[in-house]
Amino acid sequence: MRSDPRATRVTPSSSIPVRVEAPSGARDQFGDEEVAQLLALRRELHRHPELSWKEYATSDRLAAVAESLGGVVVRVANTGVVARFRGEDPTAPVVALRGDIDALPIQEATGLDYASAVPGVMHACGHDVHATWAIGAAMSLTRRPARGDVLVVLQPAEEIGAGAPAILASGALDGVAAIFGAHVDRRFAVGQVVAEAGPLAASADAFTITLHGRGAHGARPHEAADPIVAAAAVITALQTIVARRLDPAVPAVCTVGSIHAGVASNVIPEQAVLTGTLRAMDAHTRQRLVDEVKRLAAAVADAYGVRADVTVEHGTPPIVNPAPQAAWARTAAANVLGDAAIVPFGITNMGGEDFAFYMERIPGCFLRIGAREAGGESVAAHSPRFHAADGAILVGAAVLAECARVASAALAEQR
Numbered sequence: 483m484r485s486d487p488r489a490t491r492v493t494p495s496s497s498i499p500v501r502v503e504a505p506s507g508a509r510d511q512f513g514d515e516e517v518a519q520l521l522a523l524r525r526e527l528h529r530h531p532e533l534s535w536k537e538y539a540t541s542d543r544l545a546a547v548a549e550s551l552g553g554v555v556v557r558v559a560n561t562g563v564v565a566r567f568r569g570e571d572p573t574a575p576v577v578a579l580r581g582d583i584d585a586l587p588i589q590e591a592t593g594l595d596y597a598s599a600v601p602g603v604m605h606a607c608g609h610d611v612h613a614t615w616a617i618g619a620a621m622s623l624t625r626r627p628a629r630g631d632v633l634v635v636l637q638p639a640e641e642i643g644a645g646a647p648a649i650l651a652s653g654a655l656d657g658v659a660a661i662f663g664a665h666v667d668r669r670f671a672v673g674q675v676v677a678e679a680g681p682l683a684a685s686a687d688a689f690t691i692t693l694h695g696r697g698a699h700g701a702r703p704h705e706a707a708d709p710i711v712a713a714a715a716v717i718t719a720l721q722t723i724v725a726r727r728l729d730p731a732v733p734a735v736c737t738v739g740s741i742h743a744g745v746a747s748n749v750i751p752e753q754a755v756l757t758g759t760l761r762a763m764d765a766h767t768r769q770r771l772v773d774e775v776k777r778l779a780a781a782v783a784d785a786y787g788v789r790a791d792v793t794v795e796h797g798t799p800p801i802v803n804p805a806p807q808a809a810w811a812r813t814a815a816a817n818v819l820g821d822a823a824i825v826p827f828g829i830t831n832m833g834g835e836d837f838a839f840y841m842e843r844i845p846g847c848f849l850r851i852g853a854r855e856a857g858g859e860s861v862a863a864h865s866p867r868f869h870a871a872d873g874a875i876l877v878g879a880a881v882l883a884e885c886a887r888v889a890s891a892a893l894a895e896q897r
């Protein structure tokens with residue numbers, strides 16, 4: 483029998499061992515029962531993943547847990563949860579911690595005993611751990627509060643870049659003075675933390691090029707305006723944007739990810755459709771990519787006697803951590819784990835992350851939390867074999883809670 487009545491409300495944990503390989507600085511922040519609860523919650527979320535905007539059970543579960551910990555819970559943005567945890571001083575600036583909660587349409591192949599029970603859906607990006615971090619941070623903050631209130635944000639639909647804008651639009655974060663979030667990363671060992679100023683994730687914009695030609699018999703090409711040949715030329719021309727038009731010192735990506743045209747081997751179709759993704763680390767390069775795709779598509783189409791319609795769907799902006807907030811995050815990580823835990827990113831990450839939308843409105847810092855167990859491999863997120871080591875749960879929870887304390891105290895001093 484468990485004696486702590488609060489513990490029983492969080493999650494049943496009797497079958498979960500509390501032995502977990504994590505640095506003592508993080509492990510010692512939590513009691514055995516709390517560790518067991520967090521591990522069990524993570525496993526439960528991992529076993530029952532839900533896709534973007536479909537996180538109904540996940541959201542209900544997390545809202546109930548946050549409430550059981552004493553959070554004042556509001557449900558926002560469909561499947562979003564924002565829980566307010568009281569600080570020492572109700573007038574002090576408010577800080578937010580964000581954990582994303584959605585899964586991916588991937589068939590899991592980890593072989594874990596808590597692998598997904600939902601065919602074709604998997605927590606392949608570690609958002610099961612991110613959600614658990616947010617709850618773990620809340621646990622820590624109820625015991626040792628920040629100066630001001632802390633909003634724990636359980637955000638849906640990160641994978642489609644839609645959750646963060648919806649949370650912002652709900653108004654739930656109005657007046658928040660700083661925001662912190664993090665991602666698990668198996669390129670780094672459990673206990674290593676990246677918390678640095680500068681670029682951490684790329685912008686991600688999607689383009690569609692529709693080439694309108696004139697269909698004809700495959701044996702009579704002179705009567706056609708062939709959109710397939712034009713598409714081939716457009717794809718080749720797009721490769722020159724990064725290679726020939728942009729500064730080689732500035733990271734950028736232009737990838738054509740799909741091409742659809744035609745239905746039969748002897749028919750020249752009316753149109754061809756290309757879609758692709760554009761990645762950049764700064765606003766100028768981001769705009770250059772869009773401009774060059776439009777210019778080249780139009781010019782090459784014209785050269786081939788077809789017409790190009792180009793549409794661009796703007797996705798997430800880049801994440802560039804500002805120096806003061808990154809310094810708070812580093813202080814927080816060092817407080818929990820010691821200075822040696824803080825490692826340089828050393829990677830140009832062209833992946834997108836919708837945390838960037840918060841950072842357009844609220845200064846903050848996005849961290850990477852090492853998630854590779856001793857002797858483990860560096861498996862990329864979105865792989866069917868991706869999983870984060872248990873130890874990362876305690877590290878992320880402890881570091882994010884400390885980020886809130888450090889930022890909250892610094893902001894209160896600045897008033």
Ligand code: NI
Nearest residue numbers: 607608609665
């Ligand atoms: Ni992710």
